[in-house]
Amino acid sequence: MNIKHYLYSEFNLSLKDIPEFASAPATLDAVSLQLPVGVYTTFRTFPGSRVLRLNDHFRRLENSMALIGGDLRIKDGEFRKVIADLFRNSGFDLARIRISINQNASSGFDCFFIVDKLLTPTPMNYANGVEVITRQLHRDNAEAKVTQFIKSTDELRKLITGSINEILMVDDDGNFLEGLSSNIFCVKDDVVYTADAGVLPGITRSTIIELIQKRGYSIDFNGYPLQNIHTLDELFLTSTTRSVLPVVSVDGHRIGTGKPGAFAQQLLTDYEGFITQNLEPIE
Numbered sequence: 001m002n003i004k005h006y007l008y009s010e011f012n013l014s015l016k017d018i019p020e021f022a023s024a025p026a027t028l029d030a031v032s033l034q035l036p037v038g039v040y041t042t043f044r045t046f047p048g049s050r051v052l053r054l055n056d057h058f059r060r061l062e063n064s065m066a067l068i069g070g071d072l073r074i075k076d077g078e079f080r081k082v083i084a085d086l087f088r089n090s091g092f093d094l095a096r097i098r099i100s101i102n103q104n105a106s107s108g109f110d111c112f113f114i115v116d117k118l119l120t121p122t123p124m125n126y127a128n129g130v131e132v133i134t135r136q137l138h139r140d141n142a143e144a145k146v147t148q149f150i151k152s153t154d155e156l157r158k159l160i161t162g163s164i165n166e167i168l169m170v171d172d173d174g175n176f177l178e179g180l181s182s183n184i185f186c187v188k189d190d191v192v193y194t195a196d197a198g199v200l201p202g203i204t205r206s207t208i209i210e211l212i213q214k215r216g217y218s219i220d221f222n223g224y225p226l227q228n229i230h231t232l233d234e235l236f237l238t239s240t241t242r243s244v245l246p247v248v249s250v251d252g253h254r255i256g257t258g259k260p261g262a263f264a265q266q267l268l269t270d271y272e273g274f275i276t277q278n279l280e281p282i283e
Contacts (some may be wrong), residue, residue, distance in 0.1 A: 001116045003115075004086055005110065005111070006082065006111045007107075009109070013111065033154060039068065040098055042240060044118050044120075045095045050282070053207075055076055060145060061145075064143075086113050086115050096118045097116075118241070126246065126268070129246040130165035130245060132168050134250060135169060136170050138172075139200065142198045166180065166181070173225075174227055176193075176226060184237060186234070187235070187263050191217070204271075215270075234263055235250065
């Protein structure tokens with residue numbers, strides 16, 4: 001893992017010392033737990049030192065900061081240069097990169113760039129689908145991607161182990177919201193359900209919605225009721241590292257046939273095509 005700390009002030013990034021960690025962090029989330037509370041975004045690299053929709057990640061950082069009362073205006077070229085240098089020196093062929101930003105008490109913003117080896121679901125996960133569990137939970141400020149959410153769900157995330165790929169959040173009325181690090185799509189009778197209110201507007205999610213609409217499917221922007229999961233044809237997750245990942249079991253209850261559905265597989269192919277057409281150099 002490679003970590004750099006910069007002060008961002010007057011549209012310039014200046015290198016600063018990395019704060020001492022109480023314990024050596026082994027994951028991106030472990031780093032976030034020891035940094036000041038702020039906003040963050042996470043993305044991945046692709047072969048050829050390329051990225052997907054990186055400017056959209058910058059805009060989300062700005063929007064998240066605005067939602068918690070800050071005024072962040074990212075100079076894209078400055079940030080891209082730091083990311084490119086950090087990735088180049090990381091030694092990783094493919095990486096997962098997180099930018100975490102908090103408002104500095106004296107001036108500007110503290111910006112932490114963290115590069116870690118990319119880990120994605122296995123080919124078997126896509127071929128066989130994954131299992132998930134649910135918890136009644138919601139974000140306090142759903143549209144802001146803040147590290148406080150990582151801190152508040154740290155103990156819960158320890159349940160993501162073994163065969164459990166994700167924890168899905170359900171609102172007070174028993175409807176699906178989103179995963180801890182993913183968005184949820186449910187399919188029933190050619191209608192796709194994905195909650196719009198009370199969820200983080202994922203960047204991958206927005207692309208998937210466009211692809212669904214291109215296929216002519218109707219989208220209902222309400223969360224599907226958990227109590228009706230036995231009626232679903234398919235359920236899948238989307239995120240930067242998961243792409244389109246089929247779910248075959250929720251809380252031990254089988255989804256559809258218990259195997260990945262045709263629609264999720266079609267969308268995964270569509271999304272891979274979108275990636276191929278829209279990749280860009282880091283800088």
